[in-house]
Amino acid sequence: MTTEPTAIPGDVARAMRDDLSSVAERTVAEIIVEVPSYADAFTGRMGQKIGNAVELALGGFLELATASTGADPSTPIGPALAAAYDLGRGEARSGRSMDALLAAYRVGARISWREMSATAVAAGLSVEQLARFAELVFAFIDQLSAASVAGHADELATTGRVRQRYLERLAALLLTGAAPEDLAAAAERADWAPPRTLTAVLLPEGKVRGAMVSLDGRTLRAADDVRDPSGAGELVVLLVPDAEGRSRPALLRSLDGRDAVVGPPRPWTEAQGSYTRALRAVQLDLVAEGSEPLDTEARLADLVLRADEPALADLRARVLAPLDELSPGAREKLTETLRSWLMHHGRRDAVAGELFVHPQTVRYRMGQLRELYGKRLEEPRTVLELTLALGVAPGPPSARIDP
Template sequence: MRSDLPAVAERTVAEIIVEVPSYADAFAGKMGQKIGNAVELALGGFLELATAGTGADPGTPIGPALAAAYDLGRGEARSGRSMDALLGAYRVGARVSWREMSGTAVAAGLSVEQLARFAELVFAFIDQLSAASVAGHADELATTGRVRQRYLERLAGLLLTGAAPEDLTAAAERADWAPPRTLTAVLLPEGRVRGAMVSLDGRTLRTTDDIPDPAGAGS
């Protein structure tokens, strides 16, 4: 099985492209090489786990594969994609890998009981990879959201203090914020801000920083 890993990884990637069309472009160039390497790493990690002694730490052989799955999840979030395509790719990968490796296992003379245990390990491993990618995707979205929120708050502060137009333009671009035609500033007690935001336009900016003299800010 170890000697077949590159070929199995290649066939797995080829079938993912066919069955998960949204990945056709993602497999081109460097990204394709990265995903292909992750597939081979995952298969190798699985074989290490499957052949490890009973006293071995089960997390050790698959640690690199789980780290790669986590990174794939973060990459999906950075690309603006949901987890649907990646989870679909995992399902295809599990099926293709099982088909390829079980054929080798049968040819090697594994018993029915051993083959059943092997299948159990395959699908438990895919569940772990999926969970790692979901965690990576969620963490990336949370990080991106926090960063953008800080940019938006900084933009609100610049608007209220009458910053130079070029500084406002740069801050708006950094926050990915499209300016409306007009702006209205509203001062509220901090305890009422969250409730008010529910009813306001999604582009509404907020800041909790102290503004020295809002009435004196530029228009």
Template sequence: MADPALSIPAPVADEMRRELPSVAERTVAAIVVEVPSYADAFSGEMGRNIENAVQLALGGFLELASEGGDGDASTPIQPALDGAYALGRGEARSGRSMDALLGAYRVGARVSWRHMADSGVRAGLSAEQLAHFAELVFAYIDQLSAASVAGHSDELATTGRVRERYRERLANVLLGRGSRREKEAAAERADWPLPRTLTAVIVPEARVRTALAALDARTLRSTEEVPGPPGAGELVVLLVPDAEGRSRPALMRSLREAEAVVGPPRPWDDVDASYARALRSRQLGLAPDDGGPVDTEERLTELVLRADEPALADLRARALAPLADLSESAREKLTETLRSWLLHQGRRDAVAAELFVHPQTVRYRMTQLRELYGARLEEPATVLALVLALGVLPEGTVS
């Protein structure tokens, strides 16, 4: 408890209280000049509200410092403390940092102290009372500042959690079958600017944080369950904005350590098609050659040929039926030669170089194949069937 002799006498406090509207007005005017970011915010009706808030804070201080108050600046009256807390939350909602508000508190403390001290001197305060008064003013401002900082932090935390939930819901909506209007509404609620394209990326749950740290800050994370093979662990789908064209190589580099499967870029409202491609690639167990992410844009042939693997097996059996009665060794050599012949469009020397045999050997084997297939070997439908049948090796890797 402070020494009562140092408290502001009640008549002096009453005199100072009558000047609070004028002091509040001058305080706000000084803040507008010295803290430029408040020039617009404090104009008009907002300025009057701030003046009222300043009067509330100063009135609370006079209650604290006058006779009958507890004289302890560590416990300012609750309405002023609540007002400071609300002011901090409002600053966060307005998108401003605490720098401007703390600057306003410093300016306000200086200006209000000068004017209130003048009032106190005119009312007969002693030097000791003025010194104690100054100490209380700045301790009180520290408490109000701390309350505003707490409000600002709480608002940012709350806003961040709300925004995160909205964006998770947005990701789920984008992967669903809703209308374009529904998707636009979800994006607006999430305060998420619409990109040109979105690319679906599937990553293991354990790699999500690593991936997000390397990706565009606008990247969305879906909470929908991603089906995967047994024992593969939890999977998560991320939606990366504007990662097409020249930006795609950078995307792939960013995901090098994330064990990711990357779908194709698609218009933002058609990203479910990108997700379907990435999911199909994951289910097929496609793996990159270099240990990096799986780029589905580079695996289109394999994806097409493995879209219906039983059908491909039937096609292969039918297309290669003329070779079925040969010995395993002869069938293997002729199949290898036929595949190379098709890929090199009949260029005998190129086939010989690939197979490490003499061109005459190629001629001999092709004569055998023509005897087995007859005229069908020149028919476009048969050639197409053979290209598809021989485009993927039995082990399922692109040849």
């Protein structure tokens, strides 16, 4: 039974080393033919550098090949593996995947094996030693490939973290209302294509991942969260591109059941206005209907009326003062009638239908209100103040209370 040779003989290794430059050249030439995406990269000074890297890798391989049998065939060879790692990072910086590089490694392994084995056999390498040589070739290529994959992944991770910081910085500038020129510079730095508009969305941290699936890929997330005044936790701030017009209903549907608050669309450099509106709705603790998101565009009257709660309370107390002497029940009925009257612009039958009373009852109650308010009930200013105090949208300028 023959024993496995301990290593490739020194004289064979020397013959192979003498042929390294020509093997490297032929390897590069074959890679250019079989991996066309590298044709430009392998020309000029860059081509010379890559050729040198191939020769370095082959030299590293020969260092393995001349080691004793006890050496691990996958033992890293520092310079060659460092070069492979840097090559992987370079691919990531160039925006390329690992497909082309791994294809180049496969081509390189085949050509190198063909050329170097021919030299080795001519120099007297035995069959057993040739088998050992093949094992070392492919183990070494696996090491180079793994080093490049690691470099590619590390570069993507580093680039991703840096870009994420740039995007967060852009979001912070948008929320604080930075100057348009500063926003444009930040967007360029973050490699972020500005949209027409941005819409602020506030939602709980636990609902963000599910929401992001259906949102525009350019959606920005602020680094700092907003405290929920209800004490439920923190709210994440998202800035969603181009969710205006016909796209807004789709945005609202995608946020159904996610406890979201949605601001109005604003030109992207004015996104602070959308954020301020959404934040104000949160601070006022406006309540959405069912599982639907709170759409601030549908709650403008509430936002206006509750912009200054103490002032609204003072206004309500003043304009409803004529009802103070009434019993609670009578006060409630007349207030209810007055609110409906304002809402329906004095249409008695509509008021009666809403309150489920007879039109004559409406006429009677309005008579009581005229006695309490006198001519003030016909004054536009009083009508406006009553409308605000009772929380209904004012009617058109021509609307007035008719007998």
